[in-house]
C-alpha cells in the first residue's frame with residue numbers, strides 16, 4: 001500500500017468515523033438524561049437531510065440547513081411531548097419498543113412525503129468532481145466540511161455541558177436524578193431539551209453528509225446501527241468514548257476494504273458490537289455502573 | 297413555618313406514615329428521632345414532594361404544598377438534604393454548589409450567587425480547598441458538607457436534614473452539628489432527622505419521636521433527654537443506670 005493510498009483510507013475512515021461519533025453522541029445525550037436508548041436517532045439525520053434538500057431550491061443553503069435543524073429539533077420535542085411523556089411506567093423494555101416503533105413511523109411518513117428517490121444536498125463548496133490534494137491523497141472538500149462540522153458540534157457540546165446552567169442541569173440529571181429534583185431542576189423539561197438537542201445535532205450531521213452519502217427515507221437505519229455500535233464501544237453515555245469509538249470503527253471499515261471483500265464492510269460495526277458486548281459490556285471508557293441500564 | 301396534620305403516605309399499597317402531625321416554628325431546630333424503618337425518611341421525602349401525599353395536610357408558610365412537585369417546593373423555600381448525601385459524583389464541588397442555586401438563577405438571576413458560594417466556603421473551608429475536585433472523590437464527611445452547602449445555595453427558609461451524621465466519625469459529626477446550630481442562631485429554621493438522638497437533642501430546641509409511622513412523643517429537647525423511654529430506647533442507657 002502506497003503512502004497516498006494509506007492516507008486516502010485514513011481520511012475516509014476518520015470522516016465516516018466522525019459521523020458515527022456524532023450519531024453516537026446523539027444516543028448519549030438522551031441516554032444520559034433519561035436512561036433511554038432512542039432508536040429513532042438515525043431518523044433525525046434523515047429528517048434533517050430531507051428537509052434541507054426540499055428547502056434548498058427556494059432558500060440559500062445555509063438557511064435551508066438552519067430551518068431543517070430547527071424543524072427536526074421541533075420533531076424531537078413533539079416526540080417527547082406526545083409519546084415519551086405519556087408513558088406511565090417507562091421501563092427500559094417499553095422504551096426500546098416505543099423508540100423502534102417510532103423510527104418505523106417516521107420512516108413511513110418520510111416515504112409518503114418524499115417517496116423512495118435518493119436525493120442529496122449540493123456540495124457545500126465546489127461540486128462532485130472538485131478535490132483537494134492533501135499530501136498526495138485526493139479528497140472532496142465536503143470531507144473537510146464533515147470533519148469541521150463534527151469538530152464544531154463536539155466543541156459546542158463540551159462548552160454547553162460544562163459551562164451553561166442548562167447543560168450542567170442535564171449532567172446533574174444523569175448523575176443523580178433524585179438529587180437533581182431536590183435542587184429544583186425540572187427533570188421532565190431536561191428530557192425535552194435532550195430530545196431537541198440530539199435531534200438538532202442529528203439533523204445538522206444529516207445535512208453535512210448528504211452530498212457524500214446521499215439521503216433516502218430509510219438511510220437513518222444503518223447510521224443508527226453504526227452509531228449504536230460506536231456508543232457501546234466507547235461506553236454508553238461517554239462522549240470522549242464516542243469520538244474514539246467512532247474513529248476506531250471508521251478506520252477499521254476503511255482498511256477492511258484492502259483485506260476483505262467490500263460487501264463485508266458493513267459487518268464490521270456489528271461484529272465489534274457483538275465482541276464488545278461479550279467481552280467488555282461497559283465499553284472502552286464506560287464505567288461499570290453505567291451498564292446496569294437505568295430506569296426512570 | 298411548617299405544619300403537618302394527619303399525614304399519610306407510603307409506597308404503592310404500602311402505607312408507611314399513618315397520621316403524622318408536627319409543626320416547626322421559624323428560627324427553631326426541631327429534631328425527629330426514631331429507629332430504622334420508622335418512617336423518618338419517608339416523612340421528609342413526602343414533605344419535599346418526592347412521595348405523594350395520600351391523606352392529610354402539609355402547610356408551608358401557611359400555604360398547602362401537599363401534592364406540589366419537588367421543583368415548586370424547593371422554589372418556595374423548602375430544601376431537603378437527602379439521606380446518603382446524593383452528591384453529583386461526576387461534577388466538581390463548585391458545580392454541585394452552583395446547581396444548588398438552580399431555582400435562584402431561574403427566578404431573579406441574582407448576581408449574589410457568588411457571595412453565597414463564599415459563605416458556604418466560609419462555613420466549610422474544606423470545600424474551598426476541594427473546589428475543583430469531583431464530588432464522588434470526597435470523603436463521607438466532605439460529601440455531607442457539600443450536600444448541606446448545596447441545599448443552602450437555594451437560600452431555603454426551611455432546611456430539612458436526613459441523618460447527616462450517618463457513617464461519620466464523631467469529630468466530623470460535632471463539626472457539622474456545630475454549623476447547623478450556627479445556622480439556627482443566624483435565623484434559619486431546621487428540621488433534623490436523626491438516629492443519633494444524643495447529638496440531635498443537644499442542638500435542637502424541640503423534638504419528636506417517631507415509631508412505625510406515628511409520632512409517639514414530643515417535647516422540648518430537655519424533656520426528651522430526661523424521658524426514661526427515650527433514654528432507654530435511643531440514648532443507650534440501660535435500665536439500671538436510669539433508675540439510679
Ligand SMILES: Nc1ncnc2c1ncn2[C@@H]1O[C@H](COP(=O)(O)OP(=O)(O)OP(=O)(O)O)[C@@H](O)[C@H]1O
Nearest residue numbers: 307310312330331332333334335336337338339491
Ligand atoms: N422505595 C421504597 N419502596 C417500598 N418501601 C420502602 C421504600 N423506601 C422505604 N420503604 C419502607 O418504608 C419504611 C420506612 O422507611 P424509611 O426510609 O422512611 O425509614 P427511616 O426511618 O428513614 O429509617 P432509617 O433510619 O434506616 O433511614 C421501611 O419499612 C422501608 O422498608
Ligand SMILES: [Mg+2]
Nearest residue numbers: 336337338379
Ligand atoms: Mg432514613
